[in-house]
Amino acid sequence: MGKFDNIIAKLKSKLARRETGFRARFAEVSRTTTFKVARNFAILFLTFATLLLAYIWVMSFGFLNYDADRQAKQELNALSKIWADHGVEALNAAVIERAATANENLYVLITPQGAVMSGNIDAVPMDLSKVKIPDSGVPLQDSPVYSSSFNYARQDGDNRNHSARGVFLAGADGYGLFVGRDLGAGFVVAERVTSAVWSGSLAVLIFAMLGGVMAARGAAKRVDELSKTTKKVMSGDLSVRAPVNLYKTDTGDEFDALTDDLNNMLDRTERLVQASRTIGDAIAHDLRSPLTRLRVKLEDANIHAQNKDELHDALDVAINDIDRIVGTFNAVLRLSRLEAGQGAIRETINLSETLHEIAEIFEYSFEDKGLEFSSQIEDNIIIDADKSLLTQAITNLLDNAMKYTPSGKVQLIAKKQNKKTAISVIDSGTGIAPELREKALKRFERLDAARTTQGSGIGLSLAHAIAEAHDGVLILDDGIESENGKGLNVTILI
């Protein structure tokens, strides 16, 4: 017995769980767009069906009833005339005569005691308790007429329940006349139409809900895709992108635009996050060593300086070092900003003029160093660029050329190539071996030569980043061969 109870308890709890599970699921489903759209569709169509039904009802039954009432009244008027003119006996004769041939019309004549005198139905099909018998002497045409709607069973073998409308006239003498009118075949048709509309509405309702679900599912599916993407991003994976609708030709709807925007936003966020991640590394990498050197120098001076002059000299050196470190710091910041897609202000510039100015500035410095400097700049190269950044990139390349070219020549060349512009700085210096070139452009990979020469060595990476910020590239190639090596040709192609 105990075992049986146990099983019942288990079953009950299982049922309860299933029910709460179902409720939870329903709550979840009822929140979705699909559900809401389907529900709204259903409500809309149901309202429409109800209104349609009401209209049909009024148009069919209303008309049938009205017509039946009119005919019943007509008949009643005719009979009440006989009643008024010739008395109840004449009326009785008329009712008997008409009832015998009547088909649609129904008659009942009752005595003051309520017994049926004549007619073709068994009783007056209405509640007579409310009927007031007029005071004696009130003419028949002024007596009240009562209407009713009723069903009756015909005596001619037609077993169907017929609907009819009728009117009842009570005379002052206590007799009462009822005249009814069968609604006839029209009623059956109207009934059929009504039930057809009802069942049709049910079908329409189902279709409406299906349509709603289908319409909403299309939209909900796209939203689901987007929400899946954002969830992944929130969980830390910045590399995911929302799937773009590739297969449909009619792209460009709101969802495509939203997907595009989301993806662009993610691109940018990813870049920014990466930039902020690397900026810490970059600062550590590019600034720690010079700061360490500076600290050692100051510590050394603090301990070993013999007199004030030596201390002053050490401080002068330290200040110079700090200025250089600030320069590096600025370059690192600018590089990080560029890599985060920030900081380039494009405007239309005359590149030829800009380059002539740069050449002019550097000319003397190269001359002083005993290098042969020449520039070949095509006239009127007009481009959209950030003048300040581009100037810095080329200045960096010329700085580098000056540093790594012990003897020989340096050239600055600018020309149009197809639809692009190539700006090259070519030197006869030591050059960079082909296998090291890719490394040389990377932020943290400074070549050994650069490590032993003064300067931050960040110049080439910065020029690279500036070229990329202009949707361009920086290409490293062999320069002018000399006793120093193969030389270097750095070309910014934008």
Add this chain to the structure above:
Amino acid sequence: MKVLVVEDAVDTARFMARALEEAGHSADISHNGTEAEEKARSLQYDVLVFDRMLPGKDGLEVVRDLRKDAITTPVLFLSALGEVDHRIEGLKAGGDDYLAKPYSSAELVARVEVLGKRIDPDSRATLLKLGDLEMDLITRKVFRAGKKIDIQPREFRLLEYLMRNCGQIVTRTMLLEKVWDYHFDPQTNVIDVHISRLRSKIDKDFDHPMLHTIRGTGYRLEA
């Protein structure tokens, strides 16, 4: 020259004021934007030195409001924000010059002095004269002691800037910014090279030098 130094870091403000006083100017200190605005409105200063980020009221905002009320005292902005767009913001707010932190005290003093002289860069004068050095801005010719000096266009602009600021120390960074419109330091010492070229043209073969190097700071052109 009377200068108002607005800087919230107390130490820095004190060092700045001391550097200006040592150069022969008087300096007031304010650590707060609201207070600085009151001072700038009620007292006569030759130059206002504003940090951008200040307690009370932001430096940019103060200067914007001062300019709205037609107070035209020259303003030098100092800021830890040194990128080109920050600089443009400062100039748009009504600043006359912009110096990124950190800076040397010599740089600060030199800039304040140039600002305090209120040199109009679009001055109508077509002939600049300093001692026996003459510069015709229309024919673009330079003479010293009546002798024509052959000069390149870029050197001409450099000399023009020096002449307009004659007697003042101008730093390398100032020359880079004002003459070449460079807002970064090239590693190659291009300025020194240009100055030495210019010097060889205007000073060599004449009785006394006019273009002096101020060690560790910059240059000065004197009669």
